[in-house]
Amino acid sequence: PNLDQLRQEGMSLTHMFTPATTCSPSRHALYTGLYCVRSGAYPNHTQVFEGTQSFFRYLKDAGYRVGLQGKTHVGPPKSFPYEHVAGKNPDDFPATREFLSRDKEQPWLLVFASNDPHSPWNRGPKELHDPEQITVPPYLYDNPTTRTLLCDYYREIHKLDAQVGRLMKMLDQTKQRENTLVLFVSEQGSSFPYGGKWSLYDNGIRIATLARWPGKIAPGSTSEAMVQYVDVVPTFLEAAGIDPKTIDTGCPDADGNTGFDGRSFLSVLLGQSREHREVIFSQHTTVGINGYKAPYPMRAARDRRFKYIRNLAPENEYWINGIHGAEPFPSWVRDSKSDPSLAARVRFLSHRPAEELYDLEIDPLETQNLSDDPDYAEVQRKLSQSLDEWMRQQGDQGMETELAAHDRQPGRRRRSAEENRD
Incomplete structure (x- = not known):
């Protein structure tokens, strides 16, 4: 009910996209305004290149008090100079209230980084959903294991919803509800097979997004403008009265540009523009993920109607423990022995062609x-041409970039292919 209320009081952005479908890269893009290969934060468990800055730095320099509560997964600390509110505990609401109440005269930015609904789905009220009564999304195979896990996933969404409600209540209690811009986004899609995480299908890269700003954003409004996570930082800066074009990110692209990859969509939020981007881009790096079998880099370009995916190592088997080694996928494999159509779907999850093209309007x-x-x-x-140019501008060398992913994970031991199967 709290997310529903947030939507009623603000805008639903139906075409927000993350440029990466793993936790750390998506957060780095959200906080820096840069795509992941350019910033260096393209594998999971990663950090940006030395000298790269984030909106924590820009707003702190502009006089804002900046904080993050909950999940971090970004680095190095010098690039993200936030106050760590309540450590990594997103449920320490007294600490949240203290941060919001500390200095009524100083503007602030708070990132409330919940860990819900990240797997394993073991939190939230169990009694809310009956596995036999729910509707299984058509991209998932319908069996008892899938239904049980969907209920677990949904109850963690309820827990997240309750957190949103408590945050909004605190804005009420501190008398800041009417002058605060609230943006709700997620990391990426769920970790169900074909559920989005670790893939470039819309279930993974297209993100539920809500924005609320009384007196600025029309209540109950909807925008279909195509926007990306890299657009969030420029938008926040413009909302704070800072010209994003004056910012040096500290991280040049292949052409020497040190400005943002993103562009402000404030005019979309204010109802002044209906369009923003014609094409969005995304990438996935398998190397460095816990439990991967072989390098399997993916790149994608998507316009309003079509999605093009390029799998750079289709000769390899795509295998990640978080999908293939975790339920419900093993139950799908068992059931596929007597179901040829399911067998083809199971096979495609691990063995994909070099190129994929989808008409999203009809499919x-x-x-x-x-x-x-x-x-x-x-x-x-x-x-494909648009994707080539984007990769060039980002300094993305494809397979060479994929194989260098471990170099972007300071302190993490390289794992052999055999170890990654465990």
Whole structure:
């Protein structure tokens, strides 16, 4: 009910996209305004290049008190100079209230980084959902194991919803509800097979987003403008009266530009613009994930209607312990022995073609690959060309970048392929 109320009081952005579908890269993009390969934060458990800055630094320099409560997963600390409110405990609400109440005259930024609904899904009220009564999304295989885990996932969403409600109540209690810009986003999609995490399908990169700002954002409004996480920092800066174009991020792209990859969508929030981006980009790096079998880099370009995915090592088996080694996927494998259509779906999860193309207008679940259809050759050529240029500008060398991912994970021991299967 609290997220529903937030939506009623603000704007739902239906086409927000993360440029990466693992925890650390998505957060780095959200806080820096930079795509992940350029910033250096492209594998999981990573950090940005030395000298790269974040909106914590920009707003702190502008006189804001900046804090983060809950999950961190970004670094190095010098690039993210926030006050760590309540340590890593997102449920320490007395500490939240103290931060919000400390100095009524000083503006502030608080990132409330809940860990819900991150797997394992073991929190929240169990009695809310009956596995036999829920509707299973059509991209998932419907069996008892899937239904039970969906209920666990949903109850953690309820826990997150309750956290949102407590935060909004604190804004009421501190008399700041009417002058605070609130933005609700997620990391990426769920870790169900085809649920989004560790993939570039819309279930992973298209993120539920709500924005509320009384007197600025029209209540109950909706925007279909295509925006990305890298656009959030410039938007916050413009909302704070800072020109994003004057910022030096400390991290040049391949052309020597040190400005943001993102662009402010404040005009979208204010109802002044209906469009923002024509094409969005995303990438996935498998190297460095706990429990990966072999390098399996993915890149994607998406416009309003079509999605183009390039799998850079299709000869390898795509295998991640968080998907393939965790339920419900093993139950799917067992059931697939007597279900040929499920067997094909199970097989595709690990063995994909070099290129994928989907018409999202007629195939929103991305099940019909059109990459070999001559009727769509020109669509694929244009998106492939856009992806090539984006990768060049980002300094993305494809497979070479993938294999260098461990170098972006300070302090983490390189793991052999055999170890990663454990």
